Amino acid sequence: QTKVESIAILVPEQGTDYGWNQQGVDSARAAAEAAGVELIPAEGLGYGDIRPTLRELAADGVGLMIAHASGYNTAAPEIAEETGVPVAIVDSPDKLKPGLVADYTLSGHEGAYLAGRLAAKTTDTGTVGIVVSGEPPSWNSHSAAFADGVKAEDDSVKVLYAVIGPAAYSDAAGGKRVTESVIAAGADVIFGQGNGSSFGMIQAVETTPATDGSDVMFIDVIGDKSELDTGHLLSSVMWDMTPVYTAMIEDLEDGTFGTKSYAISIADDSVKLLKTPQIPDATWDELMALRQDIIDGKITVEPVFDAQAVRAKMANVSAD
Amino acid sequence: MEQLLTVAFLTSLLAGAVTAGVPLLLAGLGEQVSEKAGVLNIGIEGMMLVGAYTGFVAAWSTGSFWLGFAAGAAGGMAVALLMALLCVRLGLNQIVVGIALTLGAEGITALLHHVQFSRTYPRLPGVETLPIPFLSEIPVLGRALFDRHPFVYLAVLMVPLLVFVFRRTGLGLHLQAAGDKPAALDAAGVSVVTTRTAAVLFTGAMAGMGGTYMANIGAGLFIPFMTGGAGFIGIVLAMLARGRPGWVLFGALLFGASMALTTALQVGGVNIPTDVIQMVPFAAVMAVLVIFGRRAKLPAALGLPYVRGER
Amino acid sequence: MSATDQTLDTPRSRPPFGLTRLVLTTLAPIVAALLLSALVLALLSVDPVAYYAYVLRRGLTSWLGLQATLTRMAPLLCLAASLIMAFRAGLWNLGIDGQFLLGAVLVGATAQPLSTVLPQAAMLPLCILVAAAAGALWALVPALLKAYEGVNEIITTLMMTFLGISLANVLVKLLFLDPATTVPQTRTLPVADRLPTLPESTISSGLLIGVVAVLAVHFVMTRTAFGMRLRIVGTNPRAAVHAGLSVPALTIAVFCLSGALAGIAGAVEVLGVQGNVRADWNPAYGLAVIPLVFLARFNGVAAIVFVFAFSILSIGGESAARRLGVPHFFTLVVVSILLIALALAEYVDHRRRQRTT
Amino acid sequence: MTEPILSVRGLTKRYPGVVANDGVDLALMGGEVHVLLGENGAGKSTLIAMLTGLQQPDAGDILVDGTPRVIASPREALRLGIACVYQTIMLSPTLTVAENLALGEPWWSRPDRAKIAAELAAMREDLDIAVDPDALAGDLSLGQQQQVEIARALMRGGRVLILDEATSMLTPAGADELGALIRRLAARGLAIVFISHKLNEALAFGDRVSVLRLGRKVGELTPDHIAAQPKEATMAEIVGLMFGRDRAEAMARTPRPASAEPPILQATGLSLQVPGGVGLKDVSLEVAPGEVLGIAGIDGNGQRELAEVLAGQRVAAGSIRLAGEAIDGLGVGARRRKGLRYLTDDRHHEGTVGPFAVAENFVTKDVGASPFWSAAGLVDKSAIGAHAARMVADFDVRTPSVATPIGRLSGGNMQKVILARELTGEAKVVIYAKPTYGLDVANTEATRARILAAAEAGVATVLISTDLDEILALSDRIAVMSAGRIVGTVPNGPDARAAVADLMVGRVAA
């Protein structure tokens, strides 16, 4: 019934990070174009108070406000209540409110599981590493699922886990330093999650040989950095929120918005592994088979969002 | 854990500590000179950031790390020149100007990066190191300490150099008098303004090169806000060291080491949040202050502009 | 950093509010700064006029923007009060960000549980007390070191801020975690239980707390015996000893009060706006407020004006940047240029009065 | 008649509100000590400031060896051989003597400690300047610091040496030494400018005398003229020039016999350790109401410590009783309320709060007390203003207004403010530390008159001074301090001077 004229997406940093922010903005743009509505991107809002921006967008008559950061999911529903303008928030299924608040859980854990399988297939040193620049929920679920994938593929492969620092999102030097240490500890495949800092990780991967002298491979998340690649990008756990955002717009228009949680999943390729030349076709086929098993429910991957749980997992995976 | 303690791993931890420590060392030494001369240089964070940017751009476009450091020094000095003009010549409030310059540097470098690099994120190749004969053969220590880019050796050599300047040269006396009793320096026929300006410019150069090191060697690329408060740690180090460069070196290594420790524990699968380990160096320093409570004595005229003939 | 020009009784710091002087010290530098920033905008091929128009409309002239601006002022004013207290007493408390965060975190931890057992009228004051205590406690270590060991407070307060930021995170992530969400944050205080908003608006009543805090500090420092003692200690400690004042006791008192006010700023932000504290949250307001307080020459009224202007810029700037596709970093540049311009004007004005008085 | 090394013509300097120097002419001859006299604010320091490049004249010329020069900076002055020992010491306290002496060297130079030490040794030989080149300047006594400054002037090849109130902080002995040194330097052909407020020492050390008044040079006494007439006549003439009217010489007081009244202040066995200082060793003293106890001694022998202990700024072993009641436990405030007052000798750094208004400085020791503050602790500015107005009138404080920052006042006027502060209210016992140093004759007289008037009114007085004449002029009894002890107490009288001198130099009197 209600025609949506325009939607807005709010992201904490500039949408030029080949990651969380850029993917959010690009997906929203794609969805908006598909639905023929205007998109108002609000980038670089930081992690502080976004209420003024939300109120202003609401006042400007935006039909939907996508609060694309886990840090925003206290403010956004409050402003939705206040202004009556629907919002979409991440990672809070329990905050659903018909017509007002929808939730979409951004967890590529199924993809991360496949990435883990890929890493275990790829490693020669028998050690793979996870480097993160912070511990937000969706990254935690990636890390946990990745470790599970590795173990499922080859229980003897060791998984190393290192956090650069609390909220070290732009600490590129830290990313390089920590990654170098993880490589020196034996890892020859790095699963890296970090905004600006992930470029430091890539730098380390490109400039540091593995302990066995071979090249180190990098598995990225969310975005596609292949245009920046120099041959070390093994894959990426790609997100595509376009279907989610499209569905939101549709549900808004037929009045079912806020009644269900949205999620990205490998079933509709809104979560998928990036195919790079570095992945042998045989391996790729095996991975696609595994993907089908997940879709068919033969393999189930449980998301783990809590940092402590992830650390605990890592502790005992690397204990043996 | 134990099978982790390989030579390679320990080496890289130690190397990491050095890599993380060098920018702090440069910033701390630079700040120390400003403070000795009586200028509380809060703008050092901005100088590092600008140095990181200019240093990166130069190295990236010329392919020479050395030109990178030169450009970084120049960038830092450009900001320092502003600071000198405003705070030393005109005597504006050093805290206001320092913070303003830091904010400005953050904004400008982020803007430039946005328009220039935000689609390409260019990165530099790895640096070739200069192994020091024999020393670099020592297991662990050797590769971590004595197989680095030559600039690292120069940075460490700044410590004895500054000790020499402070203790043995006219400049050292000028700096100390400028910080403790500028009127005396003036009456002795030496310009306080020139002395302090020189000190601030030197700080700018050091901070700038510290930023360059962080960008070009620490990270291999430039990212907005990448210095993340290193300048402020530099200020703390300089104040704690109270005019003794050796202590800045020690402090810088302490901070670097604690960062490496964070990594070590995690990779070892020890389940402690990074925040806790992050507190270690600061807690250590506070503990020292609490236990010994030694008067962290600063130059008498620190932060005070000098105006001839005013009482 | 000399704490001179503190007495309101001296001609220097009770300026004649002539029109020329107003123009010289405020309008001129602001215009100059805006022109300079306009240059940068032009380089980014953005229409400066449009930009400033948006800043004004979204930060000041539109009701919505004004409400946001006034709400943003609340914590900044409390921090300004904290700094004026300390700076006038000659103590350079640069650790307000740590004191602010710990105040905020403890309120974040206690507010929601308390709201379930206490009426709002009791819960809110109690939370503010908790925050004040937290801030004061965090300022105590530098206070004692300064009072009895003479350890320079700039070092110690900076250190305590670094420590405080990490500690705040640890507390949120390990101790005060809200089990209901996957996001590491404290329990959320329901909107209804937060500081009431001013009638017919979304303005947090924290604004009133902030204004009262600044004016109260200003009054105490200029009109009371306690304030006089603090100013003596701040301006000339030897004279203070000579006059029989207990410098250590006063030092500790000032630090605790200053820390308490910074803590209250945290409470105001959490109770009035955020409702909870997320891990790794650190608005670092101190970096913005410190220069403002210096420019205000530790004068409460002037501080309120500067904080108001700064809030307009930060609220309106975000909006303008978004609408014109300027990266938000640009606001930092404007703030920086503005600070320097104001400082310069202050200097010129000072020189002028030197020559004429 | 030889050429002057340095001469000034029509030198004029204006500051907001004052003409500090107004067409001053002066000629400095080699080998001559030129004394510059004038009351506080007469323009002496300003004149010096222009000769040493600290200030620029608004009009007039400075000629060095007959050629006009622009002295843009202290460096320029030094290059021209004009060196100055300022009113305030200009040494960096954290540097050693040798380092301070090397401070003027270019930045690339290597300070040559050995060479400097040798030069100092040489000066010890023929000028009797004795300072340890490796001592921290901050640790030296004022006298020694001045010697270092003079040494620096000589090493810089100074031909004109200016001393601005160099003796105001020295002991009589120290002043005499300095005088002797000055004479020896003059004998070497230096032109010397000597500024002082003490006429007799000025005449003792000087050859030629110029007098400034309100920025104008109102007279010059040639050596021949001075030699021609008796000292007293010269003094009268000078005082006349300085103040525009003839005056009686400084009043003296006829000592009273030890009073029958019981002592109101009794200190017994005061002992205090001061790291690096002499401290106090078993000091006991008694003062009766209306009595003036002078405490003579060379500076730095425990006088400051004694005063601070009595006033309550320091805690020491031993006991202090005020009107029979033990007050050891009480702080400065409580003692003050009981009538015990202390006039510090450091008006600039301890006695006043520079940026505060004159009015506020009258009450900095009574913060919170009525009538200036209400019971609730709220300030009553009108009460403070009224009080200040009264005090300014009573004590003849020369200030633009009671709202002027006291830092802008001259030392003389500052002194009046803190004197007023100590004498108001129920003053029962007042401790004065060097109450008149740096003050011109008029201010000195005014201050002494106040002290005596208070004593006559029954105030028990402890007068600490390094100026023996002052002690002899005002005291009933005189105690001599040395190395933290009171080495002897003598009644004031004809032969007191000799006795005190003996005690000072350690020849214990019979």
Ligand SMILES: Nc1ncnc2c1ncn2[C@@H]1O[C@H](COP(=O)(O)OP(=O)(O)OP(=O)(O)O)[C@@H](O)[C@H]1O
């Ligand atoms: N820096 C200054 N700014 C403004 N006025 C000044 C300054 N210095 C001196 N004056 C004015 O010039 C007059 C002369 O000052 P000067 O210091 O030369 O007196 P003086 O002879 O040295 O006094 P004293 O004997 O107390 O040292 C003073 O009365 C004062 O009003």
Ligand SMILES: Nc1ncnc2c1ncn2[C@@H]1O[C@H](COP(=O)(O)OP(=O)(O)OP(=O)(O)O)[C@@H](O)[C@H]1O
């Ligand atoms: N910065 C200044 N502004 C205005 N007047 C000043 C300033 N500095 C000095 N003066 C004036 O210079 C004159 C002399 O100052 P000075 O401090 O020499 O007085 P003084 O009597 O010599 O004190 P001291 O006891 O230190 O000798 C005073 O009249 C004072 O008002």
Ligand SMILES: [Mg+2]
């Ligand atoms: Mg003078």
Ligand SMILES: [Mg+2]
């Ligand atoms: Mg004088």
